Amino acid sequence: MMDDKQDLSSELRKVHTWKNLDRKIFRYDIQPWFFFGGAGIIFLGVLSTLVAGEKAEAFFGLIQGWISSMTGWFFILVMNVALVFCVVLLFSKYSRMRLGGEDAEPEFTMLGWFAMLFSAGMGIGLLFYGVAEPMFHYVANPFSEPGTAESAKKAMELTFLHWGFHPWGIYALVGLGLGFFGFSKGLFLSIRNIFYPLLGDRIYGTLGNVIDVLATIATLFGVATSLGLGVQQINAGLNHLFGLPQNMVIQAALIAAITAVATWSVVRGLDSGIKLLSQINMVVAGLLMVFVFILGPTLFICNGILENTGNYIQNLPSLSLWTESFGEKGWQAAWTIFYWGWWIAWSPFVGMFIARISYGRTIREYVLAVLIVPVAVTIVWMTVFGNSAIFVEHFGAGGMARAVQDNIPVSLFVFLENFPLSMVTSLTAVVVIVTFFVTSSDSGSMVIDIITAGGNPDPPKPQRIFWAVLEGVVAAVLLVGGGLVALQTAAIITGLPFAIIILVMCWSLYKGLRDDWEEYYE
Numbered sequence: 001m002m003d004d005k006q007d008l009s010s011e012l013r014k015v016h017t018w019k020n021l022d023r024k025i026f027r028y029d030i031q032p033w034f035f036f037g038g039a040g041i042i043f044l045g046v047l048s049t050l051v052a053g054e055k056a057e058a059f060f061g062l063i064q065g066w067i068s069s070m071t072g073w074f075f076i077l078v079m080n081v082a083l084v085f086c087v088v089l090l091f092s093k094y095s096r097m098r099l100g101g102e103d104a105e106p107e108f109t110m111l112g113w114f115a116m117l118f119s120a121g122m123g124i125g126l127l128f129y130g131v132a133e134p135m136f137h138y139v140a141n142p143f144s145e146p147g148t149a150e151s152a153k154k155a156m157e158l159t160f161l162h163w164g165f166h167p168w169g170i171y172a173l174v175g176l177g178l179g180f181f182g183f184s185k186g187l188f189l190s191i192r193n194i195f196y197p198l199l200g201d202r203i204y205g206t207l208g209n210v211i212d213v214l215a216t217i218a219t220l221f222g223v224a225t226s227l228g229l230g231v232q233q234i235n236a237g238l239n240h241l242f243g244l245p246q247n248m249v250i251q252a253a254l255i256a257a258i259t260a261v262a263t264w265s266v267v268r269g270l271d272s273g274i275k276l277l278s279q280i281n282m283v284v285a286g287l288l289m290v291f292v293f294i295l296g297p298t299l300f301i302c303n304g305i306l307e308n309t310g311n312y313i314q315n316l317p318s319l320s321l322w323t324e325s326f327g328e329k330g331w332q333a334a335w336t337i338f339y340w341g342w343w344i345a346w347s348p349f350v351g352m353f354i355a356r357i358s359y360g361r362t363i364r365e366y367v368l369a370v371l372i373v374p375v376a377v378t379i380v381w382m383t384v385f386g387n388s389a390i391f392v393e394h395f396g397a398g399g400m401a402r403a404v405q406d407n408i409p410v411s412l413f414v415f416l417e418n419f420p421l422s423m424v425t426s427l428t429a430v431v432v433i434v435t436f437f438v439t440s441s442d443s444g445s446m447v448i449d450i451i452t453a454g455g456n457p458d459p460p461k462p463q464r465i466f467w468a469v470l471e472g473v474v475a476a477v478l479l480v481g482g483g484l485v486a487l488q489t490a491a492i493i494t495g496l497p498f499a500i501i502i503l504v505m506c507w508s509l510y511k512g513l514r515d516d517w518e519e520y521y522e
Contacts, residue, residue: 039452041217042470046477064489067341068333071496073323075340078499080320083169085506086176086367094513095364099176099355100183106360113357114373126163126381127285127433128229128408131415133159134386135393135404142324142331147401152390153311156304159386160312161319162336163378165371167343170502172370174351177509179358179366184516189355189450191215191348195504197511211501215348216451218494220471222345223444225491227475229409230437231255236409237430241423252476258434259472262441267461281435288428289384295419296388297395304387309379341492344499352447385415392418441471 089095098104106113137155144151177194187193192208199207231254238244293301324332358366393400396418403414416425445468446459452467453459478490 039470041213042220042474046474064338064492065333067489067492067496068337069329072333072337075337075344075495075499076321076323078344078502079166079170079340081506082173082502083166083320085510086169086172086371089176089513090364090367090371094517095367096362097180097184097513097517098360098362099179099366100359104183104360106358108357110369114369125226125229126378127412127429127436128233129159129163130382130385130412131389131400132404132408132411133162134382135389135400135411138390138393139401139405140331142327147394152394153307155390156308156383156386157311157315157319158335159382160308160379161316162339163382164312164375165316166320166340167346168371168374170343170347171350171354172367173502173505173509174347175354175358175370176363176366177505177512178352178355179361180363180509180512180516182355183359185512189352191352191451191501194512195508197515198504198508212451214494214497214501216448218345218347218498219349219352219444219448219451220467220474221490221494222342223349223440223471224474224478225342225345226440227255227437227471228479230433230440231258231475231479233409233412234258234430234433234437236407237413237426237433240410240413241426241430248480251479255472255476255479258437259441259468261434262438262445262472263465263468265438265442267464281432281439284428284435285432288425288432289381291425292388292416292419293384296384297391300391301384301387304383305380308383308387312379338492341495341499344495344502345491347502348451348498349444349447352450353443356447356450385412389415441468444471 134155137158138151139146141151141154141158143154174191174194178189178191181187181193181196182189185196187196190212192203192211195203195208195211202208203211231251234254235244235246235251239246244250322332354370361369389400392398392415400411400415404411412429413426416422416429419425445464448467449459449463453463
């Protein structure tokens, strides 16, 4: 039975590709519609930002406000549907199916798999917001009086909401769709192929082109948002340590230098480049977290891990569906809706990358690993840094709330001054941010190139270099043209159309799993 299935997969792979990948331009696997279409729209956005100049920031703010207020409910709906779908799938009969067939064996060890998965997923964001977000919510959130014990609890609940199960539910969904149709059904790794059960051969026409163009744009702007946040914090750290000026010129130069390293990594490939850097930054980040845990308020952190987790799980249903219907509006748009747009924009990138490294995993193993393990690590990380910052503000010397409000990127380094060897730990933090920057950039450029090469899992190196450089250019232009507001707006704008695709993806993936089960497993 499995031999027949593998034969069918081989035949499908020959048929269900973009015109059998016969459109080669300058000897490269460039698919004109979505390579030049995606790159053209991206260049148009970059050029518009440069032309607008100082008016860009105000324009981005207006767009972000309108999208958040008018479509926030839709982002919330999509995030919850994706998470519930993955949880239901975990306990279904389909969870026994293996990506690549029953005889498929994993390509990477569990440790290597997890390191790459987590580094690509949200590494820079954890450094950028690990101290800042809990402190922001501690001094201002819609549910409690600022600076109280109750506000401390709500601060951690809201932080877990934004960094917990929901983003990884989106990643798991997209990655599973790509992995199932790519490895089990023999199609190439392309977003459009997830919709084959619904669209059939129409995925190779206009509808499929639109899907892959949207995936390309969403991936690039989602990664550029992360890179922009990362370089702001690197610049802040170097300013705090060595007095290096904090300005757009320095940040653009840093983006150029680190993008060069990312380009080297993506040229080296998955094993010797991305995997190696992912494992390095996981080790260094882990050492930094252990340092804060041991020399910080250890008992307070241990108590916080349990209590924060309990509060998060207990209030998750109501927090997940909260829409500011009966309260003052504005807070959710600036925080939750931005995050949901950012995670959805990231989902083609992270989903593609997770699928690429998840060959041979069962669906149960895949969902558990992607949905549970990173969330557990995130909870520990956010509690170590967030609870420690709250402890300094609430019981210690204070100053953390003011530091966060004055300069978000520098707040991590102000926090580390409360510990011994602050120069060493601050330098370590800069190294971690740089390595997370590199792994996000090289993983993102590899994924975009796979999409624009028609699903070719090993696209040519010059194309990888093109997308790695373009990511750096977009991040630099958005920073110069509008700063943090521009980065947030780019994530939300590109996330909105892809959110519609996510909803349809749930039904298409379910149909594909059901049909495969009925044909080969019953």
